[in-house]
Amino acid sequence: xxxxxxxxxxxxxxxxxxxxxxxxxxxxxxxxxxxxxxxxxxxxxxxxxxxxxxxxxxxxxxxxxxxxxxxxxxxxxxxxxxxxxxxxxxxxxxxxxxxxxxxxxxxxxxxxxxxxxxxxxxxxxxxxxxxx
Amino acid sequence: xxxxxxxxxxxxxxxxxxxxxxxxxxxxxxxxxxxxxxxxxxxxxxxxxxxxxxxxxxxxxxxxxxxxxxxxxxxxxxxxxxxxxxxxxxxxxxxxxxxxxxxxxxxxxxxxxxxxxxxx
Numbered sequence: 278x279x280x281x282x283x284x285x286x287x288x289x290x291x292x293x294x295x296x297x298x299x300x301x302x303x304x305x306x307x308x309x310x311x312x313x314x315x316x317x318x319x320x321x322x323x324x325x326x327x328x329x330x331x332x333x334x335x336x337x338x339x340x341x342x343x344x345x346x347x348x349x350x351x352x353x354x355x356x357x358x359x360x361x362x363x364x365x366x367x368x369x370x371x372x373x374x375x376x377x378x379x380x381x382x383x384x385x386x387x388x389x390x391x392x393x394x395x396x397x398x399x400x401x402x403x404x405x406x407x408x409x
Numbered sequence: 410x411x412x413x414x415x416x417x418x419x420x421x422x423x424x425x426x427x428x429x430x431x432x433x434x435x436x437x438x439x440x441x442x443x444x445x446x447x448x449x450x451x452x453x454x455x456x457x458x459x460x461x462x463x464x465x466x467x468x469x470x471x472x473x474x475x476x477x478x479x480x481x482x483x484x485x486x487x488x489x490x491x492x493x494x495x496x497x498x499x500x501x502x503x504x505x506x507x508x509x510x511x512x513x514x515x516x517x518x519x520x521x522x523x524x525x526x527x528x529x
Contacts, residue, residue, distance in 0.1 A: 314487075330518075
């Protein structure tokens with residue numbers, strides 16, 4: 278680093294433009310981890326409790342849950358939440374491994390973030406196709 | 410008079426929550442894999458199997474454990490998000506309290522469902 282010469286003047290403060298910012302892949306996995314977590318909290322937990330209660334009450338309740346989830350709109354919601362669960366699941370396991378210093382260098386961390394994105398999307402797609 | 414040095418290390422809940430978030434995650438992974446195995450082994454779940462599962466006391470306890478792990482995990486995650494993005498203290502506190510109350514209500518709801526399933 279050169280000590281001489283005029284100091285480099287950087288424009289400060291730096292404002293982050295969320296529309297223009299380009300997140301690296303691990304950053305995308307990270308923000309999707311948050312977004313999927315919020316979706317699971319807001320929608321999946323109450324929906325799961327509701328479905329669990331109705332389906333355990335009686336055979337008729339079980340059948341009514343089956344027909345409810347057979348509705349295309351309901352399936353769409355289910356597929357969305359399925360992706361949220363799978364992404365949160367795989368990204369979470371990635372973080373657990375990084376905590377154990379497995380793959381915490383830059384290159385493997387980038388590779389594993391691709392694996393998380395692709396695996397959760399691919400599995401969601403496969404199950405969605407089987408649902409339809 | 411000598412005073413003890415003031416400790417400037419915070420409230421200590423950071424490392425505990427960090428650990429809880431990971432322990433609850435592992436519990437949920439195990440339960441998820443177990444349920445996946447049950448589903449695949451039986452080629453789907455019909456009403457008879459669904460009822461038989463919940464008639465088993467050990468399964469109900471495992472489900473309660475999973476549910477409590479999930480709700481605790483959701484509490485730490487949501488509180489972190491409120492702390493990160495909501496600056497006004499009054500708004501953040503309101504959201505945190507609402508989140509907490511909702512999660513405790515969910516825990517009660519789950520307990521009710523499991524209790525009813527045990528009465529059959």
